[in-house]
Amino acid sequence: MAGKDAEQAQLFGTTWVHVFEEDSSQGAMYRSEEDDIPLSRRPRERFQLERNGVARVLIPGPDDRYVEQPAKWSEDKGDVVIRPCTGKPSLRIIAQSPSRLIVRAQQPGDS
């Protein structure tokens, strides 16, 4: 359990950025905003998690500044799942290391 808590703690306090160049059949690659991430005009979706179940999904706005969309996260079958309040697909974190996450998008009802 302590290991699981420590693993979850790595998720907080970081802005996770979709590095689509590194996506694979496993899922989408997210890396810490602090990493050396290639320049891209294609917007990179981002998210942030807080300990209390609050999440924020960040999408680019009309002036290229990111706009926060409210979301919630919870555990489901041992994975952290982020559920945007906008009805957009959920994001399931299926693997993680301190600076990288592999994430799968899933429609409501998908398991």
Next chain:
Amino acid sequence: MERVVSDVRLEFKLAKVTRTKTTKNSFTYDDAVKKSSTGGIAPFDPKTHLNLWVCALGGGLLGYAQFPGGPPATDGVVINYRAFGTTGTAQAPFDKGRTATHEIGHYFNLRHIWADTPDCSGSDMVADTPNCAGPNYGTPSWPHITCNNGPNGDMFMNYMDYTDHAAMFMFTAQQVLRMRTALDAARSGLG
């Protein structure tokens, strides 16, 4: 045939360059770069000057802007030093100075040509940019037709799309009119 490409007829004079030492490795879209308390520096007289912050931006972000009418304390544009200018730290394919052109377009009230909607439902409030379904990236092949905008398709060579710098080269007449309207109204202090 009606002429579409238009000259903005706008020139800038460099007022000053301020170099600010910071302990931050990079900034993000949260305007921290615009405040000394968060490692940045406040704008210089934003009512009469366009402020450009050139800094490290995390997450591969090229830059961002602020439309007219926003808070003076954050007014201006922010550009990643790796996507600014044409020499030195500028990295291909963002090394022809067009990040600044795009962000200053926002500063003068221009929207993206796809109106930030993914389904042809929006408008950039400019009549002579064809409606299109979303941003274009890289150096697209012409024509790229969406939203029934044939035969010429998306105007991906417009500065307000998301293509590589080498692929964008124009504003339209109506975009210029919109920018000059901003210059006569909310941005009139620029002179």
